[in-house]
Amino acid sequence: MTYHLVEYLQISEFPENQYCIVLRWIEKNRILPVWIDAADAFELLQHEAGVPTRRPRMVNVLIDLAAATAGGFKEVHIDSYFAGDYIASLVTNNGDELECRPSDAMGVAYLLNLPIMASEDVLSHASVFISEADLETWLGLYLTTDPVESHLEESASGDAAADADFSKLMESMGVSEADLLGSDDNPPKDSKE
Structure with missing residues (x-):
């Protein structure tokens, strides 16, 4: 199974006590939303805020147990959806590999600063493209544009991620842009001839 690095961005709260861990597939600049319940969101938000606890949480016990028996944790995987x-x-x-809930995995990843890897299947089925404007408006996220992408030409449709996905689809079918537009040496023939 192929895994890709994802970036933890935040936990977002939505109406009716709905919470979502917002991850970003860095390579494709797509968002992977992982919905969690309010109690798990609260615990993760306490980790982030550095709120001390009177007693160890389950995540702390899990970290200590892994350190004692398996040499600790290396990374988190999001395996299936x-x-x-x-x-x-x-x-x-x-x-x-110890199977667990994503909220528990995120707690361990946050406390130990572990890389989070998602399977290609999960990313293909559950990630979505959200424009930077919508990320700012709806989630309050301000992402900086990748310096490599900022030098690319403007997209034909206005949606660079969609254009890139379409280009990959066309390439997978063996069609290139030159095939569609014709080359200077062989311009497309006029259908009236």
Whole structure:
């Protein structure tokens, strides 16, 4: 299974006590929303805020247990997605994988600053493109544009991510831009001839 690095951006709150972990597929600049319940969101937000606890949380116990038995954790995987539910795993330094809920995996990843990897299948099925303007408006996220992308030509449709996806689709079918537009040596023939 192929995995890609995703970036944790934030936990967003929506009406009716709905919470979402917002991850970004860096390579494609797409958003992977992972919906969690209010109690898990509250706990993760407390981790982020550095709120001390009187007693260890389950995530702390899990981290201590892994350190004692498996040499600690190496990374987090988001392995599968079906009908709105994700399955994650914590990968130990000795190569074992422990299946867990994504909210628990995110807590460990946050506390240990672990990389978060999502399977290509999950990203293909559950990630979405959201424009930078919509990210700012709806989620309060201000992402800086990749310096490499800022030098690219403007997109034909106004949606660079959609254009890139379309180009890949066409290439996978063996069609190039030159095939569609014709080359200078062989301009497209006029249909009236």
